[in-house]
Amino acid sequence: MPEFPKTHRALAIDLPGYGLSDKPLDAKYNFTFYETILEDFLDALDIHDTDLVVHDLGGPVGMFWAVRHPQRVKNIVVLNTLVYPETSWAVKLFLLALRTPGRAPGPHQGRLRPQHQRPPRNRPQAPHPRSPPPPHLRRERPHPPRHRQNHATHPARPPRHRAHRASRLRALFAGG
Incomplete structure (x- = not known):
């Protein structure tokens, strides 16, 4: 985030129960709880329209919140996150728009997409943990003693x- 202050105001939320935040015992840890945290945070700072960047657990929280408050979200960037099967139809529609060429909600999606559609031979090798290493690594790795x-x-x-x-x-x- 060090580059953002030059052009944008960047704020990061440490969700309750994660990172260095407290974990209240009486809270119900569900998406509604986390959406309320996000909304209260933005309201307290008097932020009414935002570029939202969501990651990991913040992904479903931010997407659910953005679908419920579209007037408050200018842009949304979704990084390395998850979606649960019980996701609402509005979030599923939003995700479908992200994957459909020509229907991208934002102008940058077209520029990022080719990087993720490289042919398999150009992708980095990440073998399954139980599979043997690729031949070029196998000869350099000493075998453990039996x-x-x-x-x-x-x-x-x-x-x-x-x-x-x-x-x-x-x-x-x-x-x-």
Whole structure:
């Protein structure tokens, strides 16, 4: 956010129960609760029209609030968020407009979209955690030792650590 003050006023809300905020025990943690927090925040600062940037849990909160208060939202940027199945039809319609070429609610969507539609071969490799690493990484990664007895003498450990570890293991198994 350090670049925003040059051109915009940027405010960030730490939602209750997240980050460094308190977590009131008597609150009902649902979207209505968080929407009320957002609305009270904007009302307290006398903000009646805003460019809303929503992320993570703030995504559904901001989208639900924007659908209920369209007159108060000039633009909305949705980043890395989620939508629950019980989402209202208005939010679903809004999301459909985001995905439909030519029906984008804002002028910037067309410029951002090609970056997300690259062919699969250009996307960074992010294998499943249980899948083996790609071949170009496999040869550079030492394999972990399979048994505890050869852990101290594994070639991936520097010699001084191997000797120290071996002496510690001998002392441990000898009972001292």
